[in-house]
Amino acid sequence: MKTQLRYYLSNIPQDLSAGVVVFLVALPLCLGIALASGAPLFSGIIAGIVGGLIVSWMSGSQLSVSGPAAGLTVIVFTAIETLGNFNAFLLSLVIAGVLQLGLGFFKAGAIAAFFPASVIKGMLAAIGMILIIKQIPHATGYDASYLGDESYMQETARSSFFELSQALHSISPGATLVSCVAVMILIAWESRWIKRFALLRSIPGPLLAVAWGIAYNGWTLQYAPDWALGAKHLVSLPELGSTRNFVYQLRLPDFNALYNPKIYSIAATLAIVASLETLLSVEAVDKLDPHKRVTPTNLELKAQGMGNIISGMLGGLPITAVIVRSAANINAGGQTRLSCFFHGGLLLVSVVFFAHYLNMIPLACLAAILLQTGYKLAKPMLFIEFYRKGLNQFAPFAITVFAILLTDLLAGISIGMACGIFFVLRADFHSAMTLTKHGSHYLLRLHKDVSFLNKSLLRNHFACVADDSDLIIDGSKALFIDQDILETIAEFLIAAPDRNINVALQGFAGDSPLHETSLTFAPRLAAVGGHA
Structure with a gap:
């Protein structure tokens, strides 16, 4: 316990500065998502506070x-x-949280281990591209979308590109100047020259970018009103x-x-979708984590379940682990769960006491951080x-x-997973067995697991064996051989004498039906390896 406390205390400076950045990113998101959901604006803030102050400590992710x-x-x-009022929806959310708790206790979090790395990296890259597309309008002063950073709905593809083109034709000079200078500050603050100075290194770049925008x-409000930013x-x-x-x-x-x-059908839908989004996000966060820590996914589902129960009881929106804010946390240098906790505390304090000052922050500064x-x-x-890794990795990505x-x-x-599974099966299809030739002698070797999916490949290999030759079928390295494969080999054993092919079996169990087949139908076949 003392060691853990010392670890948290030693990382407070980095976590505090990262918490400020996450808070600045999360604040407009909480409001925008509530607006887009048709819920009271304050419900988004409540969900953000619960996610920061409570879920951060119950979660296994740092x-x-x-x-x-x-x-x-x-x-x-x-x-x-459908339900007619927001309070009835809150009941669905509480039930969804209970269902998520159940999924955690039944160890449904293991599903996360089945997402290929290429698909997770593809998800992160897509989210990065969405961030860029959705934030350019904010950076140029065309603020038409409240969700401007992490909408994954079909609205992303259809209207975001339209918004992007509109933004480039409706540039606000003030907002564009603010975002451009903020981006330059962020780039400069990661340069080697800045990192040489401990004092400068201790000041978070995003905080400077926000300070620049406010200043x-x-x-401009006082000396150059034409270049000032409006309330929107x-x-x-x-x-x-x-x-x-x-x-x-x-x-x-x-x-x-x-x-x-x-109520119950909506609760089930919320529980399933929120759990999937959470599992995808924590899998992605683990890949971004510079310390490569692994999140216990079942504990994460329990934490999210409790978070949704509490959020529903207080009047908040559904909660999930969210990749954009998590990526901003890692990007800002967050080290432990304290950064998420700080962001929740800042949300609570700011909306209660400092809303007037927060309303001075230009959206263009936040857009620069997300860009x-x-x-x-x-x-x-x-x-x-990924292109250099080959088609099996690049295509799913x-x-x-x-x-x-x-x-x-x-x-x-889902599409990426289907593609990933296809390439896994394709790779397994070709690596399950190999056929080598030396003169009139052939060696067919079965590797690891050989399933019914390899039956077509096996028949192709048999077709390549020339008449009047010798063939060894080696199954010693196969951990599993499907019954369909054994039957296909047995059929070949029966037909081999007609083509004057001498077949030797090696590495098959003594009680294998192949030996009975070879003794009954092919007296000229030899069983090599001491197993016949």
Whole structure:
């Protein structure tokens, strides 16, 4: 316990600065996702606070950030319309949390281990490209979308590119200048020259970028109004002013809706989709983690379940582990779960006491932070790296990227998984057995597991064996041989004498039906290796 406490204390400076960055990124997202979900704006803030203050300590992940997810907006919006009121939806969310707890106890988190690395990296690259596409409008002052960074809905492909073209034709000089200088600050702050100075290195670059934006707008409002940013280009938070007003914003679930069967179908949908998004996110975060720590996925499902129960009881939106905020956390130098906890605490304190000052932050500064995060997730070198690894790795990676861009997160991942499985089967198909030739002598060797999927390949190999030759079939290295494969070999044993092929079996069990076949139908066949 003391060692763990010492570890957390030693990383407080990095975690605090990373928590500030995550808070700045999460703040407009919590509001925007609530707006897009058709829920009260404050419900997004509540979900972010619960994800930061509570889920961060229950989770097994050190760097994953939890909060309201853009990928659930369509489900939430439809559910609220179907049930007729937000309080009934909150009851569905509480039940969904209970279901997630059950999934954790039944060890459903093991599903995460079946996602290929190429698909996870493809998901990260696609999210990086979405960040860039969706943040350029904010960076240039064309703020038409509240979800501007992590929407995985079909809206991404259809309207985001339209927004991008519109943004380039509707440039606001002030917002563009703010974002360009902020990006230059972020790039400069990662240079070797800055890292040489301990004092400069201790100041987070994103915080400087935000300070620049506030200072710029304050100066232009007074001395150059034409270059100043309007209210629509700034963060917009409700000003509560006291904890009492904060408590008045909380809502309870409508327990009278327990008898409505739609409550349970919506709860099941929320539990499944939120769990899948969480598992995908923590798998991706583990790959981004510089310390390569592995998240216990079953514990993560339990933590998210408890988070959704609490969020539903307080009037919040559904919670998942979210990759964009997690990537921003890692990018800002977060080391432990304290950074996520700090971001939750800052959300709580800021909306209660400092909303007036936060509303001075230009959205263009936040866009610059996310543009840098997006570039790091989708670096051109990443595509080159996977291309060099060969088709088996590059195809699932590239297909996942474009599938997510053209559909949504879950559909894109499903397409990428199908592609990944195809290439795994394809590789297994070709590596399951080999046929080598030396003069009139052939060696057919079975490797590892040989399933019915390899039956066609086996028949092709048999067809390549010339008449009047000798063939050894070696099964000593095969850990598993499917019954269909054994039957195909038995059929060849029967037909081999007609082609004057002498066959020797090696490495098959003594009770294998192949030996009975060879003794009954092919008296000229030899069994080599002492197993006959």
